[in-house]
Amino acid sequence: MTNAEAYDRGFAQLSSHTVGPLLVRACAPRLLDVGCGTGVVTAAALALGAEVTAVDADPGMLELIARRHPYARVRQATLPELPFEDEQFDAIAGNFIINHVSDTAGALKELHRVLRPGGAIALTWWKSDEMTATSVFAEAIAAAGVPCELPARPFEDDPGRFTALLAAAGFAHAAVETMRWRHQVDLTSWWTNVVQTAGPRFAVIGRQPPDVVARIKDHYTRLAAPYACEGFPVCAYLAHATR
Template identity: 40%
Template sequence: MTAFDVSERRIWDGRAESYARTFARLCAHTVPALLDAAAVVAGTRLLDVGCGSGSVTVAAVGRGAVVRAVDAEPGMVGATRRAAPGVEVRTGSLPQLPYPDGEFDAVVANFVLNHVGRPLDALVELRRITRPGGRVAVTVWQVPNAPGQALIGRAARAAGLTRPDWLARVDEEHDFPRTPQGLRALLTAAGLGDVRSGSVAWDHRVDPDDWWAGPASGVAAIGQLVNSRGPEGVAAAKREYDVLCEEFAVEDGLLALPHVAVLAQGSA
């Protein structure tokens, strides 16, 4: 386990409910495209890796797939079990999952490679548990971030907040460009064939207070930045956030926040 993996476990410990109330709806946007990329239809034996609050699992069940799910955070496991009764959901973390070789017709991981310290090893593991000819499909956030995703970071920096020292980054030798080309190269290096990749862009429409609630409650790395100086720092960042929100304001008091994800798929 890398230092990045250790800090990720610390970040997400006990935050399943806060995630479900905030960022989960954002991450659900890519689910239909992700399942299409993995060719998920009725009867597909699918594994949802990093299942979070269960959006991928629920959608796949709706397609008639035979779904199992796994997540490193016990709270996320519980959330997916509640969202999809009857689905087998287990605790497990990349790059070693508790399944035999070739167990699944398709394996998907929605914004999961963002949270592992050895992305290539993680993809090799996803390929291992996929049957020959089966599909692997993954998403990551594109870097540089789209303006909507960068909003809260801008507010935190304007308030003088800095990244906590304990918050690790992916080691340079394990990192990859978070672009369609970079993710395509990573899937190819993991031994997947017929690799394709592209970008998915959308405006996430959300109430400003709801969007702020995730980072304010410590969700994800951005939440650790916002909370790095305690309540005083949170309040300072919120004041900057309220000003910056004007750039994205639309009707009914909502924000339209541009986001871009990278989606890639390949055959085992």
């Protein structure tokens, strides 16, 4: 299984909870799905009749989405630079991508540039201190005594700060909604998919010798067990605005 396939089985299912609300706020004939991943937003927008341009930095993700959704326009790009003309899109949807960019203000200005006047933008990001679905991995790594310096997060997830950044980038009517839900998943499958996806935060697990991986997994199993029935409690923010 490739990293993209593991992501699709794991994180993509977690992030799919916000797709409906995201597209309520930003779906129009010419839609940009920025940070498309394996295509949960693209698939839903295509089903609504939108003409979708799907953008991601990861070639594996783009290969998968192009194979699944031949009617989507697929481009490789990394915020804060997009290979599009000014005012090219009627709406922009970004599902859990803005928290990964290195320059939030620059990314918002670039998204403003490619959105037509009157167009809508909607962006989601995780509330970092209410992400049990992934924090159990960090806690398991620490409990196993494995040194792990997690990458710094330049993104500030405060809603007030984010609406100010949207306004500074030129957007109007900015607001942020809070969404909470339970992510119900088989705990063994969740472990497998997160570890195989790796990424900057949990790649350290795959670099360990088998006995250490087993020790981390034992701690994960213990920490995740209370959520086996009702699911992991998670929280995300949904920001929306117009140009």
